[in-house]
Amino acid sequence: MGLLAGIALSDDGQSLGSMGVDFADYDHSGNLSFFVTHFAEQPNSLYRNLGKKGFDDVSWTSGLGQPSYPYVGWGTAFFDMDNDGWLDILVANGHVYPQVENAGGIANAGAGYNQPLLLHRNNRDGTFDEVSNAAGLASLPLKSRRGAAFGDIFNTGNIDVVLLNVGEPPTLLLNANRDGNHRVLFRLVGVKSNRAAIGARLTLRSAGVQQFSEVRGGASYLSQNDLRLHFGLGAAEKIDSVEIRWPSGATEKLQNLPADAIYTITEGRGVSATKPLPPPSADSSKPR
Numbered sequence: 001m002g003l004l005a006g007i008a009l010s011d012d013g014q015s016l017g018s019m020g021v022d023f024a025d026y027d028h029s030g031n032l033s034f035f036v037t038h039f040a041e042q043p044n045s046l047y048r049n050l051g052k053k054g055f056d057d058v059s060w061t062s063g064l065g066q067p068s069y070p071y072v073g074w075g076t077a078f079f080d081m082d083n084d085g086w087l088d089i090l091v092a093n094g095h096v097y098p099q100v101e102n103a104g105g106i107a108n109a110g111a112g113y114n115q116p117l118l119l120h121r122n123n124r125d126g127t128f129d130e131v132s133n134a135a136g137l138a139s140l141p142l143k144s145r146r147g148a149a150f151g152d153i154f155n156t157g158n159i160d161v162v163l164l165n166v167g168e169p170p171t172l173l174l175n176a177n178r179d180g181n182h183r184v185l186f187r188l189v190g191v192k193s194n195r196a197a198i199g200a201r202l203t204l205r206s207a208g209v210q211q212f213s214e215v216r217g218g219a220s221y222l223s224q225n226d227l228r229l230h231f232g233l234g235a236a237e238k239i240d241s242v243e244i245r246w247p248s249g250a251t252e253k254l255q256n257l258p259a260d261a262i263y264t265i266t267e268g269r270g271v272s273a274t275k276p277l278p279p280p281s282a283d284s285s286k287p288r
Contacts, residue, residue: 011057024078037073044068075148083181083232094144114142151226157277182233182259193247207236
């Protein structure tokens with residue numbers, strides 16, 4: 001159905017490299033849009049989900065196309081880097097031909113074998129700004145990177161990233177965000193469903209905003225993200241409602257949960273454990 005849906009090709013009808021991939025409701029439309037990383041001299045693609053009308057390639061108009069054009073993109077994900085309730089994007093880059101570093105190497109190779117990261121901040125209006133310099137990522141040593149796994153590694157309430165570097169030890173990016181925004185994580189445990197709750201969808205409503213995410217086995221390029229579902233809540237100190245659609249087909253609803261906690265929800269039994277997160281403005285570089 002790719003051609004009919006509008007996600008098989010670029011907006012000018014070209015087939016592309018297609019390495020890393022993620023789905024998310026980045027614009028709060030209630031639909032899962034589609035982001036794909038590509039080879040050098042191809043813009044990374046953002047296909048906005050228009051519902052019954054299919055998908056619209058907004059790679060250039062969203063601001064994601066131009067910064068990515070010189071690079072070979074791999075691991076990626078939508079994630080809320082500052083817990084404001086709007087999903088941002090990080091992309092790991094790296095060429096496949098070491099020869100591009102040498103004089104007389106591959107002609108018109110563009111960027112070298114080792115390449116920078118791209119961090120795109122959601123502007124809440126359908127566009128993104130590339131902010132790797134402001135975030136401190138531009139000062140990192142260049143690497144040829146592949147996999148990227150996302151999760152709250154130290155239970156600080158912020159999403160961290162582990163990057164796979166070709167032929168070298170991995171890189172851990174510790175998210176030290178202290179913007180003061182509230183957040184929450186959910187660990188889902190299946191009973192009638194599979195225990196890891198792969199395939200479950202959680203819909204959250206807070207301060208008039210609806211967000212949703214799914215528990216997925218596998219992610220992006222050769223990576224596995226944290227199975228817990230993370231949501232930034234902005235200034236909201238509580239969650240009005242949570243609805244879980246379990247893989248078994250059962251649904252479960254919860255109401256009036258405080259923000260800034262990690263909740264374990266067991267299928268059919270509600271909240272079975274609660275772990276408080278540090279205050280939103282606390283030093284998130286300190287593991288808990």
